[in-house]
Amino acid sequence: MRHDNRVRRESATSLDRDLLRLLADRGAACRETWVDPEEMAGRLDRPPAEIGSALRAMAAEGYLRVTRIERGAILTITDRGRGELDGPTGEDRIELAGTIEDGLGKGGEFVALPGYERQFEARLGYRPFPGTLNVALTEDAARSRRELADVPGIPIDEWEADGTTYGAATCYPASIRADEGSARELVHVLVPERTAHDVDKLELIAPMRLRADPAYDTGSEVTIHV
Incomplete structure (x- = not known):
């Protein structure tokens, strides 16, 4: 019995409620969220090393699920962690509806460039298929897309090669479902800093060729959750 009590006490000390609350406010209770320990430390007025230790401890005790670490962490709050939260958990995801359309082929060239490809693999956990899925958003979805500005995305840094x-860019973890019922959970909305697309256009990347599924052919209606 003494051993069980000690385990419970150690588990309780690993729960950092202030940090967990901040993560929930950033959307980690309902989606993969990019976290920079230095930025979180500034918000909580605590040392970055302390924040890093707290994240590792909560992950070890099952309050968080860390899926990738590189210049920070990509994590979600688990069911156990959500059970410790007081107040809202931010579980409303942004829903964007639209129709798949043909692209110009520029997205594939962008994704396959080595400076981007290395960062995608390190920060998203996969090398994307060299192409993007282009979605023309409905009028309502185009308005809702502006809410992405409030979602912590995964940064892809600019880089140089041969003087260029x-x-x-910024990537947002997402899922996509076709009206026919086919769904893919591992996709990212890709928002380049420099783009010729209007606000009613959206590009998605994934580790597989999404168009290999007939449900994602040109003209198919889809719903994206971010």
């Missing part, structure tokens, strides 16, 4: 600077 390639612009930064």
